[in-house]
Amino acid sequence: MNKSPKFSPEVRERAVRMVQEHRADYPSLWAAIESIAPKIGCVPQTLNDWVKKAEVDSGQRPGTTTADAQRIKELEREVKELRRANDILKTASAFFAQAELDRRLKS
The missing domain is CATH 1.10.287 (Helix Hairpins)
Known part of the structure; x- marks a missing residue:
């Protein structure tokens, strides 16, 4: 079963970039994610997954x-x-x- 992506890659990249840019404005990464996720129209866990994947892809976090x-x-x-x-x-x-x-x- 393939789920069609609800969000385009551009929206995902923009959301991750927003979290990274505004991370310092919040006491924790999760607080930043919880604040930004509703603005994008997704749940915080989805945005958290995108942020983790972006960190892995950029080499900031270990993983595939x-x-x-x-x-x-x-x-x-x-x-x-x-x-x-x-x-x-x-x-x-x-x-x-x-x-x-x-x-x-x-x-």
Whole structure:
């Protein structure tokens, strides 16, 4: 099930930038997020997730970057496809080997 993004990447970037720019005006990061989230039209937890993801992508926080996560997803999909193809080839190979043995026995 794919959720369609409610917020465009531009809105997300702007919201994260607002949090980063106004962080010093609040006693904590969460206070800044709680203040800015309603202005964007999202819940604070969503904005917090965006801020964390932006920090990971910029190298300020450890974790898997968006680009790395996308690459991993692509590689996992490719591995799955290759395993499926390998299983098909093994089955076909066994089938043709058995057919060859049957043909030799009948001759």
